[in-house]
Amino acid sequence: MMTLSTRRGLVVTVAALAAVATAQSTCDLVESRTSIESHKRFQIEYTSEQSEYWSTGCGSLKPSCILMPTTTQEVAAIVSILAANNESFAIKSGGHNPNNYFASIDGGPLISTKKLDQVILDPVTETVRVGPGNRWDDVSGALDGSGYTAVGGRIGNVGVGGYMLGGGLSFMSTEYGWAANSVLEFELVLANASVVTVTESNHPDLFLALKGGGNNFGIVTSYLLQAYPQGDVWGGNLIFDATPEVSKAMLAAVRDFTENYDDEKAGIIVTAERTLATLVDLWVIFLYYNGPEPPTGVFDKFFDISKFKINTCKTQSMHSLLSGNNWAVVKGSVYTIGTETLPLPNEANGVEVMQKIFDHWVDVSNTAQLIPGLIASIAFQPLPKRLAQVARAKGGDMIDVDDDIDRIVLELDYSFLSNLSDAKVDKTMQDTYGGFKTIIEDYQDSGLLPKDVYLPLFQNDCYYPQDYFGRLKPEKLALARRVQAEVDPDGFWKTRTGGFKIPSAY
Ligand SMILES: Cc1cc2nc3c(=O)[nH]c(=O)nc-3n(C[C@H](O)[C@H](O)[C@H](O)COP(=O)(O)OP(=O)(O)OC[C@H]3O[C@@H](n4cnc5c(N)ncnc54)[C@H](O)[C@@H]3O)c2cc1C
The missing domain is CATH 3.40.462.20 (Vanillyl-alcohol Oxidase; Chain A, domain 3)
Structure with missing residues (x-):
């Protein structure tokens, strides 16, 4: 049995949650069984979060509740509840992707990463740990005056979470590559609610697949990025x-x-x-x-x-x-x-x-x-x-x-x-x-x-109808399929949440 402990002292027994999850909605279960922050329609945080989309098309879709986990363990607890029912859900970072149902949802739970908002610079290793709830102006604001930068968005308001999983084109890309090329480590919640730290050495295929593979492999709860010296x-x-x-x-x-x-x-x-x-x-x-x-x-x-x-x-x-x-x-x-x-x-x-x-x-x-x-x-x-x-x-x-x-x-x-x-x-x-x-x-x-x-x-x-995966090199598409089969054999992310999905066959 897997036990997850959250920052606020909550101990969630995943198997116990899963057993009761079938009968109730994710929102009800999260609210009754955990202390994870949840907001319902007409509450201030719900309305405010719904206004945080670039497109009003996304903001006009109404999730049944907005969950705001503050730790990786809370994200895992939500995934374990979702895994035991059939509800569709959405994962949202900055809400800048305007395709409806990618980071937005009508009638199911929305997982907002807003409170996964750490920006921790380590000048000794020249790395910065960044939560997906940040926008790029939060990251640049936190690094302001430190002498370091991270490769990220060209417009501050864009979110970190989705941007990075799409590769990320930066003003610095000709100097340092796609933003994703500077990710050294992903903290990832998998479909089975386990948490894995993904690096090039311990999970090389998954590490590569996350660099441009979108939300097909899990929810990223933090990115460890290479930091680069930066002046004016x-x-x-x-x-x-x-x-x-x-x-x-x-x-x-x-x-x-x-x-x-x-x-x-x-x-x-x-x-x-x-x-x-x-x-x-x-x-x-x-x-x-x-x-x-x-x-x-x-x-x-x-x-x-x-x-x-x-x-x-x-x-x-x-x-x-x-x-x-x-x-x-x-x-x-x-x-x-x-x-x-x-x-x-x-x-x-x-x-x-x-x-x-x-x-x-x-x-x-x-x-x-x-x-x-x-x-x-x-x-x-x-x-x-x-x-x-x-x-x-x-x-x-x-x-x-x-x-x-x-x-x-x-x-x-x-x-x-x-x-x-x-x-x-x-x-x-x-x-x-x-x-x-x-x-x-x-x-x-x-x-x-x-x-x-x-x-x-x-x-x-x-x-949304464009064939992102079909335009990749065949070997990269094959890698994405292989990794998906390993980490998500039941197609949890593929069938339950929106985004560019890895096609089974053409
Ligand atoms: C004004 C503007 C400027 C832009 N500038 C740039 C630019 O300079 N360079 C560039 O590359 N792109 C740029 N984009 C495009 C932008 O990168 C994409 O729209 C991106 O998807 C938005 O990222 P977000 O974090 O706001 O994601 P969201 O809209 O919140 O999410 C997008 C997708 O990512 C998934 N996702 C989000 N967070 C996570 C997570 N933690 N784990 C798993 N899945 C997650 C969501 O489920 C969703 O499918 C820009 C867009 C706009 C509107």
């Missing part, structure tokens, strides 16, 4: 009106930047935004440099466009930069997210290919013009060869991107006012990334883009 950084935003000349120059600049990537300490996100009701089109660039000033030349192609109307770039702390970028998190709308991966066109073909991608996005988003409150955005996110090299040198991950080519991760967002427009936006989203795939394939056939190259989808930007 430089960064902020440049904002331009999206005139045709600026768009052309911007597309050329982001292509060139990705190919030439002069300095691994630099990071950018190049986004275009369209507010369709007012026909305001903007380019918003997020810039970052790991140092007080970028050397001359690193970002010149963007500054040379020279018609920017806002420039907020300055020397500041990492915490200030990440928190400052929170202006981009506008609450109160339903959001959708989607992605495709573009093999970088060479300089000769770059103008045509980049413009075609951009024009397709403009054309499809125009068809959604009448959807109330619609804002369309596209992000061009460099994934240079150097990132692939660093990721592999650090032990690799599920994405397993090679350095054969440079790539750009295209991220799409459509935001809108009401769920009543869900079906129209769903079609718009699928038409947009589906069209990108067709454009890419056509250019590969005609020789303007490299053919027979690996183009995985980036999980953190995937729309």
Whole structure:
């Protein structure tokens, strides 16, 4: 019989809990048999936690209760209760994933990791232990002034838990790899409610599977991360009106930047935004440099466009930069997210290919013009060869991107006012990334883009129907299946909670 003791002195006998769990709901059992924090509808903590989603689509789903464990043992106790019934449930960190039912649920229990919020720096080992209940501005805030940083989100409000399990693209990724490449240890609650510390040496396959494998293997209750020395950084935003000349120059600049990537300490996100009701089109660039000033030349192609109307770039702390970028998190709308991966066109073909991608996005988003409150955005996110090299040198991950080519991760967002427009936006989203795939394939056939190259989808930007696992290398998909069979033979995480799931077969 397994016995779990919680921080608050509660002793939970898992087998005893399981025996009675069949008759009552998880929420009732947790409330009657444990002292784990639980909140019901109309209570202040419940309402407040429901407002902590990026998309109001997720926040409008109503869990039967919100459980807020404070320790790994409390998470294990919840899992043991769930294992004895058939209720669907959701696990939530920062709530930034806008796909409904991934970190949100209607009618079952929601496990919020909010109170698993430790950030403990050990300067001797140069590591930091981070709970999944943190957001990246909590982590950078706790590390502020310590001289260390962790590789994490580019916008402070994003959560740690889901971001990390999707791989995590950071401003620091060209220097240090995907965020997941800097995880040294996962503390994980498995489907059988046991707790395992997962490292490269004791569980190498599970360790790798967690780096881009999503929530298919358990609930992570803490991440031990490599910490890196960090002083002041430089960064902020440049904002331009999206005139045709600026768009052309911007597309050329982001292509060139990705190919030439002069300095691994630099990071950018190049986004275009369209507010369709007012026909305001903007380019918003997020810039970052790991140092007080970028050397001359690193970002010149963007500054040379020279018609920017806002420039907020300055020397500041990492915490200030990440928190400052929170202006981009506008609450109160339903959001959708989607992605495709573009093999970088060479300089000769770059103008045509980049413009075609951009024009397709403009054309499809125009068809959604009448959807109330619609804002369309596209992000061009460099994934240079150097990132692939660093990721592999650090032990690799599920994405397993090679350095054969440079790539750009295209991220799409459509935001809108009401769920009543869900079906129209769903079609718009699928038409947009589906069209990108067709454009890419056509250019590969005609020789303007490299053919027979690996183009995985980036999980953190995937729309719910996108086939994240099917776009991985076959050996990585096989690894995910093998690990799943070992740690979750009954498909607990696969069938009971949302997220990108490992398909049994194609
Ligand atoms: C404004 C904005 C900026 C973004 N910027 C970036 C960026 O710079 N880089 C990047 O890579 N991505 C970025 N993203 C995408 C983001 O990483 C994903 O949406 C991610 O899923 C959100 O993480 P979260 O912790 O908030 O997860 P949630 O939305 O809370 O959860 C997402 C998924 O992870 C699972 N999950 C969460 N915590 C745990 C846990 N502890 N154990 C097991 N499963 C868990 C959930 O069940 C769910 O399926 C951004 C998103 C937004 C909205």
